[in-house]
Amino acid sequence: MTVTTDVAQGAEPQCPECGTPVTGGGRYVAWCAACEWNVDPEVRDEESPGRIERMRRGLARRYGEQLFDELGAADRDGDRDRDTGSDGHDGGDGDGGRTDGAAAGRRPRRGAAGALATALALTVHGVTLAMLAVGVWLVVAGWGTSALPVLGGFLLLVAFVLRPRFDSLAKVEDRLPVLRRDDAPKLFALLDEVAASAGTTGVRAVVIDADTNASVSAYGIRQHRVLHLGLGLWQTLSPQERIALLGHEFGHYAHGDTRHSLVVGNAFRSLSTWRYALASEPADSLMGHFVNLVTALPRLLVEGVVVLLDQLTLRGSQRAEYLADSTAARAAGTEAAAGLMDRLLVSDGVTGELRREAVAARTRIGGARRDDPAEGLWERLAAHAASVPEHEYERLRRVAERRGHSVDSTHPPTHLRHRRLTGGERREALIVLDAPRAAEVDAELADARRVIAREVVRG
Template structure:
């Protein structure tokens, strides 16, 4: 890659600590690859996790991620484990998974008890008792398990079905088969720098959400890996995302929100906070225990999904995807700047529609990131213990495990097929670009 003037200046400047020529410069941080000087200049700007539970969750996530990494590398699972999806999923549940399911059932049992008790008060009570019975019924209805609705979740987003995008769904089916599962019924397209799979409704409809902020920055083979990772969650299972446990987390979140202490502005606020203190502590305790029981399994599921992704798209592309995830914040920043520029641009200052070429510009900027910047981001991730969220292992460990793998891709997405898939996403790309820049 041709060096810019600023990069050449950085290379000609010595590190103030060890004298080694600096790396980077220009649009990227100038840092020392020798001693690590200025590797993470924004370390003090990182906001700590909000709340005690989040802080504990982060610590546990980092600890479990390191333990599982050591276990997987010791067992030779970085590239040749050969563990089937069904067996891996069963192994990932274990005693903690079953205990988590029992605890989740107890949470739902409380909701049913409230509903049953309220109905009994209404039916059999006298005087004010039937009126008071409406309260536990109302609470039970608020806490009821919600199965989700694709229509509500994606009300204002493009949703693709098989008839809309046969080439895309053909690719999804191929990747799903490569990791040992089945495809999805729908694809939701949004502008986020992310991708995810969810299951909706009584029929448990599988839905893939593709964020163009991430998708457009990936090479065709990295896209195969991304899909392989998402489908890997279905193939290997994850207690945390099972119906009973996931809905229990929803109920506990509702309890936490309802019982959250109010600002102390009056005697009534103080009395209310005092009355809810014990229930709030109980809810926090149950939520923390459910977190503890499911977090290690969730992180193992992520490692196994990474392995599934490497099997589908190849170890090299899988490691490259981890680098892309490390630069996700920078990509999101580019999208924000594009949106601000489009809203503040004077009429006639630019002849073409700002939305035209948005995703190409994003891809071009992502593609211009030098290898040295990815190396710096990996070091920053190690220093900060970076992870996508508390259910994901540290990103630098995921990268290290994938980089050590030797999987050849089972599915090769050539340029011609990738172009056909892109064409089917064309309308969604234009719609989301216009909406993003319009605000």
């Protein structure tokens, strides 16, 4: 049960475990900072993960801890090299941390695991290509003589479903605002500057939505980059935290995350299709038992390939996350990068606030402002995020450490990411987003903000 200080009006509430005055209260959880009583009162109703998922989570935590120690040692070695005037391991970019060498413009090394992952992914695509070739041969060679063309047609259909996919920006433009350089020159100049600080290039387009998230991905055969900017996150950040967010996302490209490359990413997508097609049928009939028996071997084979490809890319993906955090700190400064990490801890609350705004608009709760419920939506959201007190952030940090929280298993534990940012030498920002420039960028986003605000209140 969640406990708040509302139950003890008129007297300073005491911790029932150690007698220390409790922290928090009101609409926030009341908890004890001394003994951590009630620090995590939420009852979580989660399905028990399967054996493979449990192994994956355990390995992810272990990799996260190992990389935290390894990268911390590398940072300290880099600091010593800088202090003594040595060139260090990476040629010295003046960054103070040799693990962020991609910011100096060098292409990141893929490593043995990355090379094996790419080879395995190419094998997966090779199977698809082989099915295409055999399908064409069966159709051509057996045309009009046997049932071979039917089998060939089936193989062609499967190969078509498993083909590598190239995301299309045109489909996104039908439902979301998409900005290009001519639409928002100030925004794109800022993106180019942040990308350059990370040692990579900018984007061709910016997609605006209401998510409490952001990402950089690629679209089309030529793999042009696009920034997906979630206003649910962007609008709650300070100007410097926005620089940190952009630095982190561009850092993924600077440090070479094999998992999200075109070849490996499409292999995961093909394997996911295979897993769906070969999934076990309910064993409530003779036919169901027969199908499960026939598909058992290929299903196990596909599961094995998924697990192997996952393990080959998991450590590298977590390393890329740590280094993307370093890139964020390099661009925006340590304080802003750590602030961004805290903002992510309250993202669920921000998402809930957006839902409440939508419900209030539909039920006409809230008085006169409901005449135009979209007006001022983002300002209200920013005010909500700004009202979260420091003691709630501290509680959430401790909860994250207790739960071993991470965004997902491709991310290191959140508390380790925060500790790595705040535990080393503090960095000053390379890029400062001052008030006039931030206002210019906001002005270019104004139309998109109005469009998305209306979509939010419509539910």
